[in-house]
Amino acid sequence: MRGAEKKRxxxxxxVQWLNKRRLALAALYLGLAVILAWWRPYVxxxxxxxxxxxxxxxxxxxxxxxxxxIINLAHGEFMMLGAYLAYWFNVRAGLDPLLAALxxxxxxFILGLATYVSTIKHVLxxxxxIQLLLTFGLGLVISQMxxxxxxxxxxxxxxxxxxxxxxxxxFSFGTFEFIYVGAAVLVLIGLLLFMKYTRTGxxxxxxxxxxxxxxxxxxxxxxxxxxxxxxxxxxxGAMGALFMTRHSIFPAVGGSFxxxxxxxxxxxxxxxxxxxxxxxxxxxxAENLVLSIRGYSGWADIIFFALIGLVIIIRSRxxxxx
Amino acid sequence: xxxxxxxxxxxxVLALVLxxxxxxxxxxxxxxxxxxxxxxxxxxxxxxxxxxxxxxxNQAGGLLGRPVELIVVDDEMKPxxxxxxxxxxxxxxxxxxxxxxMASGVHMGQIPILKKxxxxxxxxGAASSKCEEALEGADWYFHLHPWDYQQxxxxxxxxxxxxxxxxxxxxxxxxxxxxxGAFGTASFKGQQALFKDYVTxxxxxxxxxxxxGDYRPLxxxxxEAKPDVFIWVGYGADALPIMEQAxxxxxxxxxxxxxxxxxxxxxxxxxxxxxxxAYGMWAPSIKEVSPVSKHFWxxxxxxxxxxxxxxxxxxxxxxxxxxxxGIKKAGTLDAAALVKALEQTxxxxxVGETLKIAPSKVIKHQGFTKQxxxxxxxxxxxxxxxxxxxxxxxxYPFPAWDKR
Numbered sequence: 001m002r003g004a005e006k007k008r009x010x011x012x013x014x015v016q017w018l019n020k021r022r023l024a025l026a027a028l029y030l031g032l033a034v035i036l037a038w039w040r041p042y043v044x045x046x047x048x049x050x051x052x053x054x055x056x057x058x059x060x061x062x063x064x065x066x067x068x069x070i071i072n073l074a075h076g077e078f079m080m081l082g083a084y085l086a087y088w089f090n091v092r093a094g095l096d097p098l099l100a101a102l103x104x105x106x107x108x109f110i111l112g113l114a115t116y117v118s119t120i121k122h123v124l125x126x127x128x129x130i131q132l133l134l135t136f137g138l139g140l141v142i143s144q145m146x147x148x149x150x151x152x153x154x155x156x157x158x159x160x161x162x163x164x165x166x167x168x169x170x171f172s173f174g175t176f177e178f179i180y181v182g183a184a185v186l187v188l189i190g191l192l193l194f195m196k197y198t199r200t201g202x203x204x205x206x207x208x209x210x211x212x213x214x215x216x217x218x219x220x221x222x223x224x225x226x227x228x229x230x231x232x233x234x235x236x237g238a239m240g241a242l243f244m245t246r247h248s249i250f251p252a253v254g255g256s257f258x259x260x261x262x263x264x265x266x267x268x269x270x271x272x273x274x275x276x277x278x279x280x281x282x283x284x285x286a287e288n289l290v291l292s293i294r295g296y297s298g299w300a301d302i303i304f305f306a307l308i309g310l311v312i313i314i315r316s317r318x319x320x321x322x
Numbered sequence: 323x324x325x326x327x328x329x330x331x332x333x334x335v336l337a338l339v340l341x342x343x344x345x346x347x348x349x350x351x352x353x354x355x356x357x358x359x360x361x362x363x364x365x366x367x368x369x370x371x372x373x374x375x376x377x378x379x380n381q382a383g384g385l386l387g388r389p390v391e392l393i394v395v396d397d398e399m400k401p402x403x404x405x406x407x408x409x410x411x412x413x414x415x416x417x418x419x420x421x422x423x424m425a426s427g428v429h430m431g432q433i434p435i436l437k438k439x440x441x442x443x444x445x446x447g448a449a450s451s452k453c454e455e456a457l458e459g460a461d462w463y464f465h466l467h468p469w470d471y472q473q474x475x476x477x478x479x480x481x482x483x484x485x486x487x488x489x490x491x492x493x494x495x496x497x498x499x500x501x502x503g504a505f506g507t508a509s510f511k512g513q514q515a516l517f518k519d520y521v522t523x524x525x526x527x528x529x530x531x532x533x534x535g536d537y538r539p540l541x542x543x544x545x546e547a548k549p550d551v552f553i554w555v556g557y558g559a560d561a562l563p564i565m566e567q568a569x570x571x572x573x574x575x576x577x578x579x580x581x582x583x584x585x586x587x588x589x590x591x592x593x594x595x596x597x598x599x600a601y602g603m604w605a606p607s608i609k610e611v612s613p614v615s616k617h618f619w620x621x622x623x624x625x626x627x628x629x630x631x632x633x634x635x636x637x638x639x640x641x642x643x644x645x646x647x648g649i650k651k652a653g654t655l656d657a658a659a660l661v662k663a664l665e666q667t668x669x670x671x672x673v674g675e676t677l678k679i680a681p682s683k684v685i686k687h688q689g690f691t692k693q694x695x696x697x698x699x700x701x702x703x704x705x706x707x708x709x710x711x712x713x714x715x716x717x718y719p720f721p722a723w724d725k726r
Binding site for chain 2: 042050147151153154155156158162164165172173176246247248250252253256257260291292295297298300301
């Protein structure tokens, strides 16, 4: 009894400590936001907008990595393909890219199904290097295919609303990129609800934690992998439509977002979906803060990757100490 | 009967062999080996323009009584592929001359191959003077595109001339936004060196071509600097997003100037392009002041059902036509005679200027030495300078965003 009481007491203290830690972090974030809003408001606004762009693209990768355990090196290329299809819909049929995101969800879901069945499924039990090579090859196939069809010439659709702005006092800022904030929050909440309240989502959680155990209790692991992969591809393909509203697109545009997404997932931790948003905020705000200082724009990437490295080292040490 | 039939068949076979060998030997084509980045708009349109030129030459009877054959190999914008393309043209296709070119980086990889074969080469690409330095002593080499220092000198000449003719156009303070790679950094250093009498501030940015695309911090700094001239040096992928984000933060300097190697084909159609200046060797509007340019424009449009949108298109046509004039003048493909003939050839070109060969800093055979200053007005690119090719007056200042 005394041992059990001690354990309960210890658990309670841990929870209290974690809650205090979370409160402290929340207070820190809020404090930083207030300081930025007063000192350099555009850093806060544009940093949040940019952070959510990174987050909305990284969240689908976190889903695949957390459940299937595969790093999808074709992640950025799926986004790029989604961007090109949205461009094509706009040029051919005059369909607004924001609306094109909806049919693209279905198109890329089907593409995800086909990709999983034809390729990913066959390497799930293989070494990680084989899996990396496969997804890398997949990315090359997609980008070369796009290059053949559309050439490497950058393309950009003309949309008046992407330059919309608002003013608060003497400070004017762009408002369109708040759509990335909305998209990131929507995708995050959607995925969290999916994982918690749907059968497939609950199965995905179980499979992500222990595929053998999940199989033993009757979960169809292969079907779960199929659904998770397809949902991830559907989401990132649809994000391509949002991305191309503000960016020129060309076959190589996705590569850097694969890297950034992977870095965010590594920083947040495997399967930590909400952590992606927080980590994106840290990185996006840090990046914009550095860019706001004249003459230091070249440091933005260094700071970005240095922060990632630092967080990974801290996490690793915390795990070792526990 | 059998003997007679055998002799008849033998005679027929002999006649067939003689017919296939005889005319073929006389009609062996003159082979132009071209290397271009076919996946890029510059290479795509340049190769089409070359095909058009070859077609016109063959319709007029060819050269030296022989048809002209164009063989185009893609360099994929990679130095190793560009070098391999020249090897293939030399060894497999047996090209008589080398033409083409676009990127300087690719050309650096090709120069050792050019030196290996020493075929007469007429090149329309590569602005970096590092390429020129590597080609010292290559007397078989003709370079048609201005070198970087020549481009810079022409910009200074042009803006000075514009300021003198239009004193209301102020350009004392420049702000240059340059992509953080070798191209942008070299451009900024060149600008500072050449425009010594002007104040030049600058800041680097990450181009969308390498994963960037948020220019707002940079544009805010430029806005704070209040320059007379804002110039950005990046890539085509940066063009429209820079304009969108400049509008978003309300940045409208008196002169908004872009200097990418190539513009997106639909940039001019955007209302954001109104009043934007650009550097280039050719604009569609030159057809209004140059009959040669008009012929080129009409012929290209008819042949390919698309408009030329990059000056490399005109350069591709010039590349073949200038070479053809040289071959006609030489009367032979002998390298020494062809080099001498090309040195003396003057070709009235679709970019307006008459192409003549003269030495540059390092090499003996340089063609064009200047760029033009262009401006988008009502969706069309107009020539502002040189004044002898001007098709419109400069629009100044850059129209405010809320007045469009």
